[in-house]
Amino acid sequence: MRRLASSAFALAAALLLAACGGGGHTAQTTTTSTLTRTSPARGERTRKPPAAPRLLIVSSLPLSGPAASQGQAVKLGIELAWNQWHRRAGGFRIDYESLGDAAHEDAWTGSLVVANAQYAMSKADTILYIGELASGATQESMPFLSAAGIAQVSPGSPLSVNINPNPSGAGGGRPPAGSWPLRLAPSNAYQAKVIVQALKQVQGCTRIVVLHGGTDADGADLAGRLGQDIPQQSLPQHGRMDLIPGPPSAGGARAFGRYLASLRPQGANCAVYAGTLAGGAGTLIQRLHLALVSPAKVLVSSGACTSALGDPALGGVPPSMYPFVECTAPGPPLGASAAGQQFLQAYRKAYRSSPDPLAAFGYAAMEQGLRTINQLGSSASSRDEVLGALQRMPVTSSPIGPYAFDTEGGTTSTTYGLYQLGPGGGLELRTLPAS
Numbered sequence: 001m002r003r004l005a006s007s008a009f010a011l012a013a014a015l016l017l018a019a020c021g022g023g024g025h026t027a028q029t030t031t032t033s034t035l036t037r038t039s040p041a042r043g044e045r046t047r048k049p050p051a052a053p054r055l056l057i058v059s060s061l062p063l064s065g066p067a068a069s070q071g072q073a074v075k076l077g078i079e080l081a082w083n084q085w086h087r088r089a090g091g092f093r094i095d096y097e098s099l100g101d102a103a104h105e106d107a108w109t110g111s112l113v114v115a116n117a118q119y120a121m122s123k124a125d126t127i128l129y130i131g132e133l134a135s136g137a138t139q140e141s142m143p144f145l146s147a148a149g150i151a152q153v154s155p156g157s158p159l160s161v162n163i164n165p166n167p168s169g170a171g172g173g174r175p176p177a178g179s180w181p182l183r184l185a186p187s188n189a190y191q192a193k194v195i196v197q198a199l200k201q202v203q204g205c206t207r208i209v210v211l212h213g214g215t216d217a218d219g220a221d222l223a224g225r226l227g228q229d230i231p232q233q234s235l236p237q238h239g240r241m242d243l244i245p246g247p248p249s250a251g252g253a254r255a256f257g258r259y260l261a262s263l264r265p266q267g268a269n270c271a272v273y274a275g276t277l278a279g280g281a282g283t284l285i286q287r288l289h290l291a292l293v294s295p296a297k298v299l300v301s302s303g304a305c306t307s308a309l310g311d312p313a314l315g316g317v318p319p320s321m322y323p324f325v326e327c328t329a330p331g332p333p334l335g336a337s338a339a340g341q342q343f344l345q346a347y348r349k350a351y352r353s354s355p356d357p358l359a360a361f362g363y364a365a366m367e368q369g370l371r372t373i374n375q376l377g378s379s380a381s382s383r384d385e386v387l388g389a390l391q392r393m394p395v396t397s398s399p400i401g402p403y404a405f406d407t408e409g410g411t412t413s414t415t416y417g418l419y420q421l422g423p424g425g426g427l428e429l430r431t432l433p434a435s
Helices: 068-084 112-122 135-148 188-201 217-234 252-261 282-289 319-324 338-351 359-381 385-389
Strands: 054-061 092-100 126-130 152-153 208-213 242-244 270-274 297-300 325-330 414-423 427-431
Touching: 054 068, 054 112, 054 359, 068 092, 068 325, 092 112, 092 359, 112 126, 112 135, 126 135, 126 359, 126 385, 135 217, 152 338, 152 359, 152 385, 188 217, 188 270, 188 297, 188 325, 188 385, 188 414, 217 242, 217 270, 217 385, 252 282, 270 282, 282 297, 282 319, 297 319, 297 414, 319 325, 319 414, 338 359, 359 385
Parallel strands: 054 092, 054 126, 126 152, 208 242, 208 270, 270 297, 297 325
Antiparallel strands: 325 414, 414 427
């Protein structure tokens, strides 16, 4: 069940992303000695070099359920960076454990999120936690990780306000400085601007419907942002954009059906779905499209902008909907920078396929974590040192674009891309409105 945690506050550490191929660590080389090797004396045992001390990195991601395609994409990016570094950094052996945080039809499951955070806490050598994707899930895990001093880097969590495990303010105001989780996805405030610009590019899009996915905190936050931004937009030939009120909060499926039937008479000619693929979102998106004045576009937010969006078996839309659906995902086009191009080449070589946009965010989290450990050397065994180094990192070039973290853990990046579904259902970059 999804809920926003109301317990003590959490900070997590930030993982930065860096150039592909582990450019910042020392390359491992093998040298051959020209000296004659002598055999040990009879009866003398050869001594093995001492094993490198271990540090553990844990990820908590949706590896099943409607958000599994996103979680798996992030995991593949994490593993790519880990293997590029040969699973070592700063004189430490780096172990990595991947944990799932979703069950059944949930985009994330609260009990699993808490269990994962507690597991990371239970391991004395846990130095970094990569997770969660959803802001609601991050709000669940951060109090535990913050209490243990473990750096938490979220590849997602685009909530436009700070993630506070005590939203009511009970117990007193803002959390202590340095206790925010580090988030790689840009704020929904920037995603809303890109969606509005995309709507303005759709011919005849003047009467807009915005639906959000149930209890999804990120979707509700984005829908609220769009509710503020859309009515302020003017159109060269059509006056202003109008926002049609959303469906009633009560009444169930029958009331929602009546709401959909009312849209065409109101002149609704384009729509936004802000949410995940949970709960049969693909069917909802298709019903919404059919309720509009045809032909009508449906813009889908980053919570569902994944390869599964084009697969009905995974909660997405059928091929007949491909021409009418576009979606937003964080980050610039991977081919737009040297770091992005290097990541693309390495990913395709390792997996023989092209990456989902979120794979670069998993790569960035692990890459910057390993780079930080390598820079700290023996001091990387201290959680405080690793967390502090991530928080203070300068603007860094990476496959997800240049970024650093602000004083409250948010990324300085503002970029979202706009994608369409290709003939096979895969995501294809359509355009990148200025953000």
